[in-house]
Each structure stands twice: as structure tokens, then as C-alpha cells.
Amino acid sequence: MRLVVLGGGESGVGTAILGKKKGYDVFVSDFGKIKENYKEVLSINQIPWEEKQHTEDLILNADVVMKSPGIPDKSPIVKQLREKGISVISEIEFAAPFTDAITIGITGSNGKTTTTLLTYHLLKQGGLNVGLAGNIGKSFAWQVAENKHEAYVLELSSFQLDGIINYKPHIAVITNISPDHLDRYNYDYSLYIASKFRITMNQTENDFLIVDADDEAIGHWLKNNSTKAQIIPFSVAKELEFGGSIDKDNNININLNQDNFTMAINKLALEGKHNVKNAMAATTIAQLMKIRKETIRESLTNFQGAEHRLEKVLKIQNVQYINDSKATNVNATFFALDSMTTPTVWIVGGVDKGNDYDELMPLVREKVKGIVCLGVDNKKLVEKFENVVEVLVETTSMEEAVKIANKIAEKGDTVLLSPACASFDLFENYEDRGRQFKLAVQKL
CATH class of the missing domain: 3.40.50.720 (NAD(P)-binding Rossmann-like Domain)
Incomplete structure (x- = not known):
């Protein structure tokens, strides 16, 4: 062959x-x-x-x-x-038949990296021999060739799912769906949504699909299509009898047929509403994998977040610098701006994948005092926001962008790198962009 x-x-x-x-x-x-x-x-x-x-x-x-x-x-x-x-x-399709391990597949437009890392952390702390792969860490196929893991947590992009035929995860998660990578889907949002749902196409009655019940695109798909998997929803907007939700005392509650898990939200290591959802998804997986509740609670309090995802870099003269280079689409930047509690200088720009910045407008008006555009072509950003903020500056180098942001920022402000775009115009990838940001901040 x-x-x-x-x-x-x-x-x-x-x-x-x-x-x-x-x-x-x-x-x-x-x-x-x-x-x-x-x-x-x-x-x-x-x-x-x-x-x-x-x-x-x-x-x-x-x-x-x-x-x-x-x-x-x-x-x-x-x-x-x-x-x-x-x-x-895809690699996942090729490698899956060569392992007997349980696989947990996590996809979504945003939150999938955090949910994947958090799930891996919960299972590892729970004593499982678990591998981390897919869009993150070491290649799944490589690990299958070399290791004998009992389980793998796989972060799966829509592109990886496009390349599956028979692969099925035992537990699948769709964290949320918002327009992303539309350039690869002929600018047709429904094709992108269908691509995400390929994660469940081969699942059986013995498998699980964990989904965000607050997500419009997910709800719409489930209304019009079917899956054989057992669906477990989670929500921050409504209380659910079955699945994950928040009770009136601000606890996360996850109820899986007689198996109930509760934990106060303020004990979570990760901040922000979107991270409550990520924690619900990861906890549901840990429960299905029979991890002890005490271990889950402990692991949720000591988890370190993903690099380049709302990562606090340094505080200089009482200005907090935050690296969110992994925000390569509008929805991810929405989460970032939404979680800002101080006046913000926002560094944004790069390769635009057909972005619609309108949904950011209310947050920009409310929270952003200055914008630094970092990209080869910033026309769209300038047209959209130049009359909305006090200052808007264009630049093509990270070092310059950070210096300008530092000049605009005053005591008590935040400088946020959350590009909402791909990085390939000026950087190798989002990691390179995030590292350059951190270096530039350290040089201030």
C-alpha cells in the first residue's frame, strides 16, 4: 500500500x-x-x-x-x-484504526484549545494514562506509533473533520459555532457548520455529544438534523434538569442521571463567562470518564490556562499587558473584549478571513480608548473604527505597536493584543505573534 x-x-x-x-x-x-x-x-x-x-x-x-x-x-x-x-x-482518520484507546474529540470556533487542555488536565490528574493531540501538542499518529495511551483528548479543527470518513470519538464536544475560516467554505456559513457536526456523524447510541445549548447555530442544526449519540447540553443562560448549568447560588451544576457535580464558580482558576462553559464541557467529560469529583474540583482550581489565550504578560506602571494572540477570529476577540474591566488599548489586525466587525462595535464603544492596527492592510479596520475611538494608529511592526500602545495607555488601563485575524501577513503563526508581543512588552 x-x-x-x-x-x-x-x-x-x-x-x-x-x-x-x-x-x-x-x-x-x-x-x-x-x-x-x-x-x-x-x-x-x-x-x-x-x-x-x-x-x-x-x-x-x-x-x-x-x-x-x-x-x-x-x-x-x-x-x-x-x-x-x-x-x-486527515491524520485523525488515518491513525484512529491503529489504536484501541478511547478518543475524546473537541471542536468549536472558540474555546476548543482551553477545553482540550482543561480536559487533559482533569483526566491526567485523575490518574488516566492520557495523550493530548490533534490541533495541539504532539501528532496523534506519532503518539499512536510510539505510545500506549488509554485515552486521547483531541482538539479537532473543521479542516481535520473534513478529512474523516469512519472516525468517531466516544465523547464529542462542540463548544460553539461562529463564522470562521469562511474563505475555505466558499463563504457559506452552513458548509462550515456542517463541517463541525461531522464530529458526530459516525457516533452510536453508546457515544456522547456535549454541546452548548445557548448557541444558535448548534440549536438550529440539532433541530433539523439527527445524531445517534446521547446529547448532553450545557448552558449559562438557563437551568437544565440534565447537563450543565448555573444555579441561583452561582454554582456550576452538572447532572448526569443520578450523577451530580457541584462547584462554586468563583473557585474556578479560569475567569470569564466563556470559561465557565469550557469548564462545564471538560467536567462533563471527566464525569463520563469516572474521575473522582474531589479530583475534578481540585483540578479546576489549579489549572493554568493556554499560552496566547488571554495570557497576562506583565504589569508595567500599573498597566496590564495581555497576550490573546490566539484570537484569530472576531468571536474570540469578542470574548476577550467582553472580559475587560478597565479602559483598553486594543492591538488588532492581520489577515482578515472575511471578518464582520459589527458585533464588536458595542464593546469597542464601551471599553476601548485606543486602537493600534497591526497588519499589512488595515483599511477595513480603519473605516470601521476610526470615528469610534479617540486614537487609531496603523503600524506594521510588533515592537512599534507595543510602544504606541504604551504611550496611549494610562495607569489602570489594559493593553490587549487580540488580533481577530490570522497572522500570516507579518508573522509565522499566532504563536510567533504572541512571543513577539511578550518580548516587546519586556523591552519597555
């Missing part, structure tokens, strides 16, 4: 290693450059690779192709493969 891997990053190299171990004839092809450390791993494992090109003769003879999530379906090589009827799948 010939396995061709498109993309020589973490998921690609991991898939190649697992494929090789399972006796496939493996070839890795990357249209860009492959990082040195990955080239070394491929060479050590005697796996042939190419970079900066796709040689058709070496690719179109595949039996199966694993495509990295970053490669769009529109790319010429993917179109050719599909025309030839060659199966193009």
Missing part, C-alpha cells in the same frame, strides 16, 4: 512514521519548506521526502493520501487526486 503524505509538518511527519511502522510504502511531499528537525526525523526513519514542489508521478500513484489540515481542498494536487478517485483523508 502506498501512503503519500502532503505537508511535512507535525501531523505529516507523525503520519509518515506511523505509516512506515505499519508497513506502508511512504512518501512525504511539501509544497513549502520542511523544517530541519522534521527532515532529520524522516531521514533517520528512511522515509523519502521532497520540498518546494509536488511531483505528480510520485503522488498520483498513491493508494491513500493524508493531507495536512493547512492545505485547502482547492489546491491543484488535491483536485487531481480526487479526480482520480484516490482517498484523501
Whole structure:
């Protein structure tokens, strides 16, 4: 069997290693450059690779192709493969049949990283031998090749879900759905929603689907479509007999048929309404996985949040600097601005994925005193907000952006990097953007 891997990053190299171990004839092809450390791993494992090109003769003879999530379906090589009827799948689909471990799949437009990390923390503290993979951490396929975990917590993007055929998580979570990546879905929101719900398409009556009952897109889909899985809702807006909700004494209550969990919201390590939801989803998973309640409570109080997600960097002259570089869409930035309690200088901008900034308008009026646009093309942001805030400045360097924000900010203010956009115009990725922000703040 010939396995061709498109993309020589973490998921690609991991898939190649697992494929090789399972006796496939493996070839890795990357249209860009492959990082040195990955080239070394491929060479050590005697796996042939190419970079900066796709040689058709070496690719179109595949039996199966694993495509990295970053490669769009529109790319010429993917179109050719599909025309030839060659199966193009994601890493998750390829690796899942090679493990007996329980998998927990978490998707959503926002909150999925925090929910994934929190779930992993709860299960690990509860003594389970658990792996963390998907969109985060080490490649799932690589771990399947090397480790024997009893369970995996997988953060799954819509792109990874587009590439599944038979994969099913035992427990699936959809944290929320808001317009994101619409450029990859022909600007059709319903296609993006359908993509998220692929997470439940193969689930059976013995599996679980945990969903946000306050989310309009989720509610609409469930009304018009069905899943065999047992649905467990959570809500911060209404009290639920079954599932997760908040009672009048401000406790989280999670009620799963005779199995009830309660904890005061103010004991949670993570702040903000959206994090109450993330905690409900993760706690529901921990209960289904039979983790002791005492352990769950303890773990929810000592959890450290995700890097680049509302991460407090430093306080300088009583101005708090916050790195929310992972906010690559409007909805994520909405959460960030919503959780600000002081006047805010907002650093925003990058590659716009068809963003509609209207929903941020009330929050910007209420909380934002100055805007620093950090991007190659800031036209849309400038037109939208120049008459709404006192100061709006454009820049194309992080160091300059932080210096300007520092000048605008006064004692008691917050400087928030929450770009609402992808980072590829000026940075390698959102991590690079967040690290540059932290360095620039440290230099002040």
C-alpha cells in the first residue's frame, strides 16, 4: 500500500512514521519548506521526502493520501487526486484504526484549545494514562506509533473533520459555532457548520455529544438534523434538569442521571463567562470518564490556562499587558473584549478571513480608548473604527505597536493584543505573534 503524505509538518511527519511502522510504502511531499528537525526525523526513519514542489508521478500513484489540515481542498494536487478517485483523508482518520484507546474529540470556533487542555488536565490528574493531540501538542499518529495511551483528548479543527470518513470519538464536544475560516467554505456559513457536526456523524447510541445549548447555530442544526449519540447540553443562560448549568447560588451544576457535580464558580482558576462553559464541557467529560469529583474540583482550581489565550504578560506602571494572540477570529476577540474591566488599548489586525466587525462595535464603544492596527492592510479596520475611538494608529511592526500602545495607555488601563485575524501577513503563526508581543512588552 502506498501512503503519500502532503505537508511535512507535525501531523505529516507523525503520519509518515506511523505509516512506515505499519508497513506502508511512504512518501512525504511539501509544497513549502520542511523544517530541519522534521527532515532529520524522516531521514533517520528512511522515509523519502521532497520540498518546494509536488511531483505528480510520485503522488498520483498513491493508494491513500493524508493531507495536512493547512492545505485547502482547492489546491491543484488535491483536485487531481480526487479526480482520480484516490482517498484523501486527515491524520485523525488515518491513525484512529491503529489504536484501541478511547478518543475524546473537541471542536468549536472558540474555546476548543482551553477545553482540550482543561480536559487533559482533569483526566491526567485523575490518574488516566492520557495523550493530548490533534490541533495541539504532539501528532496523534506519532503518539499512536510510539505510545500506549488509554485515552486521547483531541482538539479537532473543521479542516481535520473534513478529512474523516469512519472516525468517531466516544465523547464529542462542540463548544460553539461562529463564522470562521469562511474563505475555505466558499463563504457559506452552513458548509462550515456542517463541517463541525461531522464530529458526530459516525457516533452510536453508546457515544456522547456535549454541546452548548445557548448557541444558535448548534440549536438550529440539532433541530433539523439527527445524531445517534446521547446529547448532553450545557448552558449559562438557563437551568437544565440534565447537563450543565448555573444555579441561583452561582454554582456550576452538572447532572448526569443520578450523577451530580457541584462547584462554586468563583473557585474556578479560569475567569470569564466563556470559561465557565469550557469548564462545564471538560467536567462533563471527566464525569463520563469516572474521575473522582474531589479530583475534578481540585483540578479546576489549579489549572493554568493556554499560552496566547488571554495570557497576562506583565504589569508595567500599573498597566496590564495581555497576550490573546490566539484570537484569530472576531468571536474570540469578542470574548476577550467582553472580559475587560478597565479602559483598553486594543492591538488588532492581520489577515482578515472575511471578518464582520459589527458585533464588536458595542464593546469597542464601551471599553476601548485606543486602537493600534497591526497588519499589512488595515483599511477595513480603519473605516470601521476610526470615528469610534479617540486614537487609531496603523503600524506594521510588533515592537512599534507595543510602544504606541504604551504611550496611549494610562495607569489602570489594559493593553490587549487580540488580533481577530490570522497572522500570516507579518508573522509565522499566532504563536510567533504572541512571543513577539511578550518580548516587546519586556523591552519597555
